[in-house]
Amino acid sequence: MLYNILDEVSELRLLQYYQSQALYNLIKRNREHLGRWMPWIDDQESEYAIYGFIRDSIGAFSQGEQLPLTIWHQNTLAGMVGLYEIKPHHRKAQIGYWLGAEFQGNGLATMSIRALLVHAFTELWLNRVEILVADHNTRSRAVPERLGFKLEGMLRRAFIVREDVQDLAVYGMTQHDWMEFQGSLVDPMS
Secondary structure, three states: OOOOEOOOOOEEEOOOOOHHHHHHHHHHHHHHHHOOOOOOHHHOOHHHHHHHHHHHHHHHOOOOOEEEEEEEEEEEEEEEEEEEEEEEOOEEEEEEEOOHHHHOOOOOHHHHHHHHHHHHHHHHOOOOEEEEEEEHHHHHHHHHHOOOEEEEEEEEEEEEEEEEEEEEEEEEHHHHHHHHHHHOOOOOOO
């Protein structure tokens, strides 16, 4: 999945060096918005730091450990989504995602993760995908719930962001869950 059209104005693209300026600008505009949930935001204070992040992500991609994708809406960088912690032996991975505040509410996260799930379960043949979300991030928690993930538990005091100790909600989806959920979306009257 190096490129995926989500709808007529939105798409996923593999993270590349040429995106560094757009990524830096999006993070800069959304530093406070994203900083409540993501500890790495404060480390991205320059385009040079973003370039290093991209270098590391591309390296992990080449090793089969990540699939870092950028989300584009109306030809503007809106955020990122990806598979991380890919463990081929266990056939599992985690999904991470974020959007700039101005791009929320358009279904971009849901469409992006849905496309990523198709790739994870049909191309990579993963058996399990997890999403970990700050317990009090209700907007972000709504995404896996909307997509049929199951809440499996809470990791108490598992994450620290700007000195704020947070609980993480753990959502899981197996390949079997995904196939059942896809079946539930089919209209039996059509």
